[in-house]
Amino acid sequence: MNRRLRSVFKHVVLATGYGLLGAIVFAAAGYVYFLETRPDLKIWHTARLDAEYTAERSNDVTTLEGYLEIEERVMRQLQQKVYERIAAEDRRQIVRYHRGSMMDPDSKPINWNRTFELTPDRPAAGALLIHGLSDSPYSMRAIAETLYSHNVLSIGMRMPGHGTAPSGLVDVHWKDFVAAVRIGVNELKSRLGDAPLFIVGYSNGAALAVEYALAPLEGSMSPQADALVLLSPAIGVSPVAALARWQGRLGKVAGFKKLAWNSIEPEFDPYKYNSFAVNAGDQIHRLTGEIERRINNLAAAHGLIYFPRTIAFQSVVDATVPPQALLDRFFMKLDKSGGHQLVLFDVNRHSETEPLLRSDPDSFVKSLFEDPALPFDLSLVTNVETTTKDVMVRFKLAQSPFVFDRPLMRAWPAEMFSMSHVAVPFPPDDPLYGGSHVPGDERVTLGSVHIKGERNLLQIPDSFFMRLRHNPFFDYMMKRIVEFLELESPDTS
Numbered sequence: 001m002n003r004r005l006r007s008v009f010k011h012v013v014l015a016t017g018y019g020l021l022g023a024i025v026f027a028a029a030g031y032v033y034f035l036e037t038r039p040d041l042k043i044w045h046t047a048r049l050d051a052e053y054t055a056e057r058s059n060d061v062t063t064l065e066g067y068l069e070i071e072e073r074v075m076r077q078l079q080q081k082v083y084e085r086i087a088a089e090d091r092r093q094i095v096r097y098h099r100g101s102m103m104d105p106d107s108k109p110i111n112w113n114r115t116f117e118l119t120p121d122r123p124a125a126g127a128l129l130i131h132g133l134s135d136s137p138y139s140m141r142a143i144a145e146t147l148y149s150h151n152v153l154s155i156g157m158r159m160p161g162h163g164t165a166p167s168g169l170v171d172v173h174w175k176d177f178v179a180a181v182r183i184g185v186n187e188l189k190s191r192l193g194d195a196p197l198f199i200v201g202y203s204n205g206a207a208l209a210v211e212y213a214l215a216p217l218e219g220s221m222s223p224q225a226d227a228l229v230l231l232s233p234a235i236g237v238s239p240v241a242a243l244a245r246w247q248g249r250l251g252k253v254a255g256f257k258k259l260a261w262n263s264i265e266p267e268f269d270p271y272k273y274n275s276f277a278v279n280a281g282d283q284i285h286r287l288t289g290e291i292e293r294r295i296n297n298l299a300a301a302h303g304l305i306y307f308p309r310t311i312a313f314q315s316v317v318d319a320t321v322p323p324q325a326l327l328d329r330f331f332m333k334l335d336k337s338g339g340h341q342l343v344l345f346d347v348n349r350h351s352e353t354e355p356l357l358r359s360d361p362d363s364f365v366k367s368l369f370e371d372p373a374l375p376f377d378l379s380l381v382t383n384v385e386t387t388t389k390d391v392m393v394r395f396k397l398a399q400s401p402f403v404f405d406r407p408l409m410r411a412w413p414a415e416m417f418s419m420s421h422v423a424v425p426f427p428p429d430d431p432l433y434g435g436s437h438v439p440g441d442e443r444v445t446l447g448s449v450h451i452k453g454e455r456n457l458l459q460i461p462d463s464f465f466m467r468l469r470h471n472p473f474f475d476y477m478m479k480r481i482v483e484f485l486e487l488e489s490p491d492t493s
Contacts, residue, residue, distance in 0.1 A: 039264050041257060042090065044097050044165040045275060047081040049074050052168060053160045055175040064115075064155070064187035067180065071115060071158060078164045096267045097165070105270040112138035112271055113163030116156045118145065123153035124488055125196040125226075126188040130181060131156070132203030132234070133280055136163040138271035139202055142427050146478050150487040152198070153191065157184040159205070166267065169277040170260055174287040181208050182222065189223045196226040198485055202425050203320070206233030206312070207287055210330065213308050214294050229481055230312040231424045236288055236325025269446065271432065292329050299333045307334060311341040311484045313477055315419035316361040316380075323364065336375035336399050343480060345424075345473065346382035350389045351417040369394070372401035379480075381408065381473055389414075391473075413472050420468040424477070433469035 051073040053061065061067055083099050096103045105111045113136040127147050129140035137156035144154040159180055161172035181199075188197055201209035209228050216224040258264065262281060265274035298304055312331070316323055323344065334340050347361065368378055379395040389411040396403045413428075413435065426433045433446055446469060471477060 041261075041264065042267070043085050043087070044082050044267055045167055045261065045264065046257070047078075047085075047165055047167050049077050049081065049164055049168055051077045052164075052172075053176065053180060055173065055179040058179040058182075062183065062186070064183055067183050068115060074164060075114070082165050094266070094268045096270050103268050103270045108270070112136060112141055113158065115158045116141075116144070118148035118154045120148060120151045120153065122151060123192065123195060124151040125198060125485070126153040126192045127155070127198040127200050128181070128184040128188055129154060129156045130184075130199065130201040130205030130208050131159065131162065132205050132232075133284055134162070134166075134169065134273040134276060135202070136271045138432075139425050140200065140205075142430060142474070143200060143425060143478070143481075146482070147200075147487070149490045150482060151490075152485075152487065153188065155184055155188060157181070159208075162273075163271075166273040166275040166277060169273070169280040171279065172283065174283040174290075177204070177208050177283075177287075178211060181212050185212065185223065185225070196485070197223065198227050198229065199225045200229040200231070201233070202231040203234045203421065204284055204287070206230035207235060207284070207291060210235065211287065211291055211294075214291070214298065217298055217304070217306055218294065224306075225308045227485055228308050228310040229484070230310060232314055232318060232321060232421045233312055233326055233330075234284060234288065234321045235291065235330045236321065236328070269432075288329075295330065295333055303335055304333055304338070305335045307338060309339045309484070310334070311343065311481065313343045313345070313424055313480075315345045315421065315424070316365060317347055317357075317418045318421045320421040323361075327368075331376055332374075334375050338375070340376040340398070341379065341480075341484060342376050343379045343381070343477070345419040346380055347418040348389065348412040348416055349383040349386045350412065351415075357417075369396060369403050372399070374398055381476070383412070408473075408476060410473060410476065416468060416472065418468070419471065419473075423468040423471045426470040427474040428470050428472055430470050435470055435472075 051070065053067060053070045053074075057070075061070060082097050086095070086097050091098045091101075093101045094103055095101055096105070098104065100107060105113050110116070116137055127144070129137070129144050131137055131139045137158050140156045144156050147154045157180060160176040161168035185197070185199070199209040199212060201207070206228075209225070209230060210233070212222070213225055213228060215222050260278050262276045262278050263274070267274055295304070312326065314321070314323055314326060326342075331340065331342055344365070346365065347357065365380060365382075368374065369380075374396070376398050377395065379393050381391055381393055384390045384392045384405075384407065391408045391410055391412060393406045393408050394403060395406070423433075428435050431445065
């Protein structure tokens, strides 16, 4: 009887196992089929730009001059392999890769997809500015211009795979970014001497700034930065990103080229890719995992006592990088006497959309202000009252239980209900992402388009217009940055 029961149990287990395996295979096949039904890939998704800088070239290319020579070659390759080969149906005014279109970056006075440098007559300090994943140096333009006005030699470094075509991110590795950052820092240090050196990073660029700052604490001979400025820092990303490498590998093995892409979108933004390669998600997951491992090792040994002074700015409802990850993986492990600062942008609590929010960050914010042991100064830009759009700054110092409020003399613009991950580095008057459009100006200002109509009719996805593209409190943020870096006034140069 026992033998018969064991036999039945065995068959049940086997049947269940085969059933689960079949269900997994069926689900995977369905997922692959769904991905393959997406729009066809364009030349900018498939062109291989093999002239690009890689970490393997770091021994041969050690200077910014050498890096710029490679950048020039890859831009020429972009012209040959993409611009000159786009299909007839893609020669539209809204297409970035149609030469002479309104979105062609080379039709502008400056192509901000390239590494740029702003050099004052007598630099008092230097800053390396690092853009985010799928972005370009354009995202650091406004910040660099403000720093330059305060006599800061500012280099906006184009990261490998960026500023060209989305296909540039299909094979890029996070170590390529790391190697490029070291070239930028060494260039600044060679020209600054003993003057202060800062690193300003946005999103993935912020992660690269932290990665660099960890190296000297681990014994590297690299010059340490004097301070970091982090904007929407990508210190922790969704665990789903870990699955990216498997999707990419499946695409290569099975020959399904579309599996190399998380999203396949029209390319209408002159300074940012809309399509997102699976490999890009994999690389940021690997980079943030590397940073977390190294921070934990240092914290366990002697803490992050000598980590550079850091100030960070982030929305409390960042859909790309959860604020809790920034706290748990980084800020809570900093030394309490390090002079670190975290500035959060709250949701607009006067907005009529607040009841529509899926979750309210209020409990997260309250828990921070109720914690008397925070190792950093905390600031929150929030409404004075729920009855007004006027905002104030609520703040408390590190290791202090006392909370203070200070009016900011600013207000939430109409119809805005929160900050977004992508908005932080752009001012309201940004010519591309800003919130106002000058009458008679033929340029498309992606941040000021407010339209109503039927869905799925536009070349630009409907969801694009929902996301805030500029920071209504940009001037306040820059004031905080200038004060934090202790920069001299423009009129003292």
